[in-house]
Amino acid sequence: MALDRAYIFRDREILVEGGGDAAKAERIASFVSADIRARFNDRVSGGTALILQPGTPAPEGCSFEHLPSYFFTHDEAEIALTSRLKALGSWVDGTRFCPSCGQPLRLHAVETALECPACGRLIFPRIEPCIITLITRGDELLLLRNVKDTRGVYACLAGFVEAGETLEQALRREVREETSLEVENIRYAGSQAWPFPDQLMMAFYADYKSGEIKIQESEIRDARWFRPDALPPLPRPGSIARRLIERRIRELKGE
Ligand SMILES: [Zn+2]
Structure with missing residues (x-):
């Protein structure tokens, strides 16, 4: 089940609508591939995380908010979801190659993990x-x-x-x-x-x-x-x- 919100991050900031909630899912289409460092579709929560390049401007009607301020104005369930998607987006952004054999990694079909198509090694999110x-x-x-x-x-x-x-x-x-x-x-x-x-x-x-x-x-x-x-x-x-x-x-x- 896809969420109707998208979790779009730029460094330590999250993209929000005018009312202060995470951006509508259709905002993803406002960004071209050169803006996007990494994308993670989370099967567990149904949410999508985008990690943007530094300096990418906010689309019309949206703005970027510091994540700690966002946490302060939202409830525990929303903080947990936002933290999960930020962590997984940053993890995919920073984990591109197999540490055993150096081949590019791909998302695993079922697990929240990356896998190496050459040697089969699984890489789990780091905490x-x-x-x-x-x-x-x-x-x-x-x-x-x-x-x-x-x-x-x-x-x-x-x-x-x-x-x-x-x-x-x-x-x-x-x-x-x-x-x-x-x-x-x-x-x-x-x-x-x-x-x-x-x-x-x-x-x-x-x-x-x-x-x-x-x-x-x-x-x-x-x-x-x-x-x-x-x-x-x-x-x-x-x-x-x-x-x-x-x-x-x-x-x-x-x-
Ligand atoms: Zn490998």
Whole structure:
């Protein structure tokens, strides 16, 4: 069953109609093949993902919206569908050749997979596990400004899980590498698919245990303890970082 909407992405943006929902399916016909980097027809959801070339203009009556803002204004089912199609579209866009023999891959007839017509190897969509954590010390929150940030935003500490690690080990290692601190009392706090292109963010609260902040300058511009009544600019609503911070502040205020 085909959906009456299409999921058309340009970098971190989605094409929306005037009312703010994903573009009508017929908008696909507005783009010529030179505009389209990749297309994925998802048998599971019935949805189609298009990945456009950078700079492709929106058709008349539509505009591009930042995906985190789109997530903030839509419900969980729509966020899950959009994340799935963005992740699968980006995966097809970035997975063109067989890693065993170098032949071009094609979509598998039944599975959500790519297959190599020469050697038969199947390639499944990739999901990269990441941890994200909000560390507290008494009523203070540790927030960090990334070296890539240009908007003055302070966020939670995050990083990729490495081969062979548990989530808790990855969390302790990332905290140590980026701040030189030690943490304890790690508590699971939810998760969010983050299809930029294929992360699964697993969120935790942790308590400060010991150490002085010493930042890893290649990754972090600044890291500080903030009190809930004197916070810096925070990550966008709709991100799990923002949810972690807001929930913890409500707890600290006893709400
Ligand atoms: Zn092959």
